[in-house]
Amino acid sequence: MSKRTLPKLLQTPAVILLLIWMLVPLSMTLYFSFIRYVLNNLRKPEWTTPSLSNWRGFGNYEFVLYKAKDFWFAVQNSLFIVGSILIITVVLGLAIAVLVNRTFPGRGIVRVLLISPFFVMPAVNAVLWINMILDPVLGLQGLAVNGINELIAGMRDFPVLGGFFSLWPEFEPISFRATQTSAYAVIIMVAWQWTPFAVLIFMTSLQSEDQQQKEAAILDGAGAWSQFINLTVPHLARPIAIVVMIQSIFHLSLYAEIEIVSRGNGNKNLPYLIGEFSTNNIGAASATGIFAVILANIVAIFLLRMIGKSLMD
Secondary structure: OEEEEEHHHHHHHHHHHHOOOOOHHHHHHHHHHOOEEEEEOOHHHHHHHOOOOOOHOHHHHHHHHHOOOOOOHHHHHHHHHHHHHHHHHHHHHHHHHHOOOOOOOOHHHHHHHHHHHHHHOHHHHHHHHHHHHHOOOHHHHHHHHHHHHHHHHHHOHHHHHHHHHHOOOOOOOOOOOOOOHHHHHHHHHHHHHHHHHHHHHHHHHHHHOOOOHHHHHHHHHOHHHHHHHHHHHHHHHHHHHHHHHHHHHHHHHOOHHHHHHOOOOOOHHHEEEHHHHHHOOOHHHHHHHEEEEEHHHHHHOOOOOOOHHHHHO
């Protein structure tokens, strides 16, 4: 047996298992998307079994595209949530990584505390944020708004400043469970959890930044902002690409946060819509899943074209 054949034979079981792991669910999803498969249908009991006799062709896809009222909203909301989270985590991650990439007392403890939110379970993270921080009555937001209103009310009694503060309106806490604001609550809590991931990647990369270039830039009179834009950001091009790609994959599949915050009321993405369909209409859920795969690939291709040059350098 040649030296090239043995490694391939040893890798074969893992490759076969990986192919089965990926292809079997995808094949079943494709099959279900082309048949009428409804779990609970008293008028058509034959539709409750995944049989070829229930072949529907592209009917499930037409139903999802043209008759399911929440499909296009879910697509737009998915892109909005993912895009917002990426912008926040990359910007904050860059800023925090640059700030902590300096020598100061307690730097090790600060780094551990910065990374710790990433290890919180998504469901626990959502429960803590929506109940203890963003709740308009018992959360920190509600307490802070009430405190500001009480402070303004007290300032109105001052002889000179009272007239000025009497013009101020009374602030109202924001209900992040409402239809219009629940998406922002999801963005806030997920960005808080995933910013440490970006910080960790950027901090690791900053350790290898060429200090001689920075010293030469300082001698040439370059300021801190000029050094950051012309030296640090180009050095972090690949880490930024990695952070964007990994987070895009994970954030396109958000579910727990949306379920806990709003139960899908005015705020749902494609995975949540698939979950709603899967309670009864497996065919529509499968067709939506195929659309989600297509969307994920479009986003991946778009991001690769945007940041592919930095990855190839």
